[in-house]
Amino acid sequence: MKNRVIPTMTRAEKIRFWKRVNKNGPVPAHRPDLGPCWLWMLKRGEPCDGYGSFKFRGQRFMAHRIAVRLVRGRIRLLWDPDHLCLLKCCVNPDHIEEVPHGVNVRRGVLARDGGEKSSAPAVALGFSDSFAVGMRLKGRGL
Numbered sequence: 001m002k003n004r005v006i007p008t009m010t011r012a013e014k015i016r017f018w019k020r021v022n023k024n025g026p027v028p029a030h031r032p033d034l035g036p037c038w039l040w041m042l043k044r045g046e047p048c049d050g051y052g053s054f055k056f057r058g059q060r061f062m063a064h065r066i067a068v069r070l071v072r073g074r075i076r077l078l079w080d081p082d083h084l085c086l087l088k089c090c091v092n093p094d095h096i097e098e099v100p101h102g103v104n105v106r107r108g109v110l111a112r113d114g115g116e117k118s119s120a121p122a123v124a125l126g127f128s129d130s131f132a133v134g135m136r137l138k139g140r141g142l
């Protein structure tokens with residue numbers, strides 16, 4: 001499901017998708033600058049537990065990947081969408097940074113070792129500047 005190509009959605013599909021999003025979610029305590037999370041709601045009306053998913057045209061896709069695709073117009077298939085807010089059910093594209101898989105893994109290791117996940121810029125994690133091109137490093141001191 002993760003790296004499935006997301007087809008261009010029709011207007012009706014987009015409407016059905018955004019109906020499931022609650023844009024008045026919590027503001028992450030560790031990153032208040034990000035603003036509120038957009039919660040992916042279950043059909044029974046509560047936020048999902050873990051990553052949300054959305055089914056259309058007979059296939060299931062990760063909801064946060066669809067949101068990135070719809071808002072930014074594209075999503076990198078081979079990179080990981082990393083939740084800066086740490087809330088898996090959030091689909092706010094402003095909270096999702098696409099990073100090479102190695103960066104995502106390294107951030108997870110840092111978090112496990114007591115650091116704060118997602119706080120380390122890709123360059124600081126040993127990735128060259130070229131990796132940073134196109135990445136959203138705004139506000140990360142780079």
Ligand SMILES: [Zn+2]
Pocket residue numbers: 036037038085086087090091092095
């Ligand atoms: Zn969020």
